[in-house]
Amino acid sequence: MNTSSRKPLRLALLGCGSVGSQVVRLLREQADDLTARTGAEIELVGVAVRRPDLQRDAEVPRELLTTDAVGLVSRGDLDLVVEVIGGIEPARSLILTALENGASVVTANKALLAEDGSTLFAAAEKANRDLYYEAAVAGAIPIIRPLRESLAGDRVRRVLGIVNGTTNFILDKMDTLGSGFAEVLEEAQALGYAEADPTADVEGYDAAAKAAILASLAFHTRVTAADVYREGISEVSASDVASARDMDSVVKLLAICELRDGPNGPAVSARVHPAMIPRSHPLASVRGAYNAVFVESEAAGQLMFYGPGAGGSPTASAVLGDLVTVARNRLNDVRGPGESAYAQCEVLPMGDTLTRYHVALDVDDRTGVLAAVAQAFAEHGVSIQTVRQEGHGDDAQLVVVSHRATDAALSATVEDLRARDFVHDVSSVMRVEGDS
Amino acid sequence: MNTSSRKPLRLALLGCGSVGSQVVRLLREQADDLTARTGAEIELVGVAVRRPDLQRDAEVPRELLTTDAVGLVSRGDLDLVVEVIGGIEPARSLILTALENGASVVTANKALLAEDGSTLFAAAEKANRDLYYEAAVAGAIPIIRPLRESLAGDRVRRVLGIVNGTTNFILDKMDTLGSGFAEVLEEAQALGYAEADPTADVEGYDAAAKAAILASLAFHTRVTAADVYREGISEVSASDVASARDMDSVVKLLAICELRDGPNGPAVSARVHPAMIPRSHPLASVRGAYNAVFVESEAAGQLMFYGPGAGGSPTASAVLGDLVTVARNRLNDVRGPGESAYAQCEVLPMGDTLTRYHVALDVDDRTGVLAAVAQAFAEHGVSIQTVRQEGHGDDAQLVVVSHRATDAALSATVEDLRARDFVHDVSSVMRVEGDS
Incomplete structure (x- = not known):
């Protein structure tokens, strides 16, 4: 088939777990295609692993395996390095050494990037090499490249992402079956959708890292994981999900990145929390462990990118797509678009973020309670969109949905209501998203 | 804000209708951003129009307008040309002249590409210039770039696209309201979703052009509009839509591009026709005039790209995204990935394409009819998945859904059934898609 007269590009792979072994498989199975699309052969010259004796998915040639990752990235004859180890160290040092030694890098490492x-971007710039990371957000879904290139002539206003498959699987099951969080988590663990220690997924740390990366890209501003407000789903109850259903809505864990008017010009809000979105919203139909990223931009309008958010083979597909581009750039001795942080907007604290609340209150069943609740909202400057009264006697409930207000005002309103004697319990508090 | 020390890139715009005027607007409003992302200013030096005296959406500087498009693209000092005239000529000659004179080209012209x-690709290759066309398929939705770059390390198996907003609007209304085609078409025309002469949209010509472009890209094979089998939606009846509803499905006009085993190795099937897809399929929830492209690839799995498929501003967003990339390439004196036709698979005729049929028959209400119908399918080698009997007496109906078979065998089966005396009428025939 296609062969190239150019000398092969030399590639090292760091890590050979579920993603790395699929990268090796695709490199072998699609060698002809890759050569045709790149313009030169890509030759795998080394694979750094911690345990060379481990049985691996793909037949990784034993003679390529090494435990000396530092030696591998320092050898100086590499054109390309793929990093799929994950975590902060030694991944960061290895990527920096690879760049210093003249290799372009493709990474799937969301934690490190966030x-x-x-x-890393400064090192890539200095070395005049590429650093690509499509696989770091939403697995196989092309989202980095569309944000960085396709929408380069547009202005992104908002990104709403379902970027964690574990939590979407759990919330989807809670919605479908009416079950509680703990019960569904166990099932997710049994099926392999959640890890034994589910904290990173369930408490939103994974999604927060992705939110930082998406916000940085979308708004040309450096946003780190520490800048991202984060709430997980472990407090989401069956009653929250039922409340959502009554509103013809579903609960999703959303990564939300918005451009807003701040006190000193355009400002960025980046946050991860469960929220109700209407069932008619395109994100509401994202089921199971799938991911999707919904983008609102000034000229293009509403776009959505949907697909598998994790898994060895999908993630490897994203890595290989980057690898072809980066390899072409090496052959042409150019770089793709680098980090773009020229806007450097302020990042708003959560309290200043504008959002809407859905609040369900168990209340005394007597005249005047609705007025008193409305008064509490008004005192905090929060305007009410709808109030629904349900049940009677001990089951009397008020469901309030607010208009947009600062999170600080909304949160203070709820605290205030909790202290009122006619409020027996605040049975559900959830933010509402998915409209403009 | 950001300024660049590099000399400006000189851009000519061909056509200044709904898309062109939005391109001018975005060039002006986002000038600083574009400079920051490109690395040099983009300077609009001429706009070719047919009627320079026409009132335009954006304030296009009068002194840039010219009716001499040939003179504009021949001047030899252009770096970039955007073509949004549409149609075959003079667009083709102008693009070829622009490339010969050293400009890279961004076009939204699906008809010409198909x-x-x-x-055009050969001319771009010869001139060592770029030819980009994200806006040619599905408006603002980034689909060309993901197929060409993000999935470059993967192998695409199938593309299912809702790539025509007019027909999706009509079918969606028929589903929601239960109305007939003619009635909804009138409404679509009144609302501006369909043109006075709706043939190009309604009969599937527009979608067929896009299918040719998608199939070419996905399978590295030259597929032209003439290779694409085409059926429009003017024959879709309220009864077809009701039949789909009974199957928990919806009718969509799909552009379908598949890689299949052909008689001489891998072969491509490219076709446009109405089809039933299950309501649970991600494409089923694409409402109104929105577009979406569903991609199944070997490693990445199922991806979907969703957004507005037309409109001046969304299409201009896609043009600008391409323009930034092409401009960066010009500054670096490189080209992006060119046409990739190395696979050059055979294109299967429709008769050889494997598909499934949903057939609703009005039949005699007597014992033995079901057996006779089943026999007719069997004689053509078509296996039946489900049969449903409904009604009695004059209303007796059989609804048959086949397993996968060649379109030729399925079509012959239906012809055969039409001729049987116990079949009063074949009330609905529709292909079924959306499962593997």
């Missing part, structure tokens, strides 16, 4: 992307 | 893309 914590210290600017160091 | 009819004679290979001439």
Whole structure:
């Protein structure tokens, strides 16, 4: 088939777990295609692993395996390095060494990019090499490239993402079956959709890292994981999900990145929390462990990118797509678009973020309670969109949905209501998203 | 804000209708951003129009307008040309002249690419310039770039697209309201979703052009509009839509591009026709005039790209995204990935395409009819998945859904059934898609 007269590009792979072994498989199975699309052969010259004796999915040639990752990235004859180890160290040092030694890098490392992307981008810039990371957000779904290139002539206003498959699987099951969080988590763990220690997924840390990366890209501003407000789904109850259903809505864990008017000009809000969205919203139909990223931009309008958010083979597909581009750039001795942080907007604290609340209150069943609740909202400057009264006697409930207000005002309103004697319980508090 | 020390890139715009005027607007409003992302200013030096005295959406500087498009693209000092005239000529000659004179080209011209893309790609290759066309398929939705770059390390198996907003609007209304085609078409025309002469949309010509472009890209094979089998939606009846509803499905006009085993190796099937898809399929929830492209690839799995498929501003967003990339390439004196036709698979005729049929028959209400119908399918080698009997007496109906078979065998089966005396009428025939 296609062969190239150009000398092969030399590639090292760091990590050979579920993603790395699929990268090796695709490199072998699609070698002809890759050569045709790149313009030169891509030759795998080394694979750094911690345990060379481990049985692996793909037949990784034993002679390529090494435990000396530092030696591998320092050898100086590499054109390309793929990093799929994950975590902060040694991944960061290895990427920096690879760049210093003249290799372009493709990484799937969301945690590292969200914590210290600017160091990596600066090193890539200095070395005049590429640093690509499509696989770091939403697995196989092309979202980095569309944000960085396709929408380069547009202005992104908002990104709403379902970027964690574990939590979407759990919330989807809670919605479908009416079950509680703990019960569904167990099922997700049994099926392999959740890890034994589910904290990173369930408490929103994974999604927050992705939110930082998406916000940085969308708004040309450095946003780190520490800048992202984060709430997980472990407090989401069957009653919250039922409340959502009554509103013809579903509960999703959303990564939300918005451009807003701040006190000193355009400002960025980046946050991860469960929210109700209407069932008619395109994100509401994202089921199971799938991911999707919904983008609102000034000229293009509403776009959505949907697909598998994790898994060895999908993630490897994203890595290989980057690898072809980066390899072409190496052959042409150019770089793709680098980090773009020229806007450097302020990042708003959560309290200043504008949002809407859905609040369900168990209340005394007597005249005047509705007025008193409305008064509490008004005192905090929060305007009410709808109030629904349900039940009688001990089951009397008020369901309030607010208009948009600052999160600080909304949160203070709820605290205030909790202290009122006619409020027996605040049975559900949830933010509402998905309209403009 | 950001300024660049590099000399400006000189851009000519061909056409200044709904898309062109939005391109001018975005160039002006986002000038600083574009400079920051490109690395040099983009300077609009001329706009070719037919009627310079026409009132335009954006304030296009009068002194840039010219009726001499040939003179504009021949002047030899252009770096970039955007073509948004549409149609075959003079667009083709102008693009070829622009490339010969050293400009890279961004076009939104699906008809031209689908009819004679290979001439354009060859010219771009020869001139060592870019030819980008994200806006040609599905408006603002980034689909060309994901197929060409993000999935470059993967193998696409199938593309299912809702790529025509007019027909999706009509079918969606028929589903929601239960109305007939003619009635909804009138409403669509009144609302501006369909043109006075709706043939190009309604009969599937527009979608067929896009299918040719998608199939070419996805399978590295030259597919022209003439290779694409085409059926429009003017024959879709309220009863077809009701039949779909009974199957928990919806009718969509799909552009379908598949890689299949052909008689001489891998072969491509490219076709446009109405089909039933299950309501649970992600494409089923694409409402109104929105577009979406569903991609199944070997490693990445199922991806979907969703957004507005037309409109001046969304299409201009896609043009600008391409323009930034092409401009960066010009500054670096490189080209992006060119046409990739190395696979050059055979294109299967429709008769050889594997598909499934949903057939509703009005039949005699007597014992033995079901057996006779089943026998007719069996004689053509078509296996039946489900049969449902409904009604009695004059209302007796059989609804048959077949397993996968060649379109030729399925079509012959239906012809055969029409001729049987116990079949009063074949009330609905529709292909079924959306499962593997």
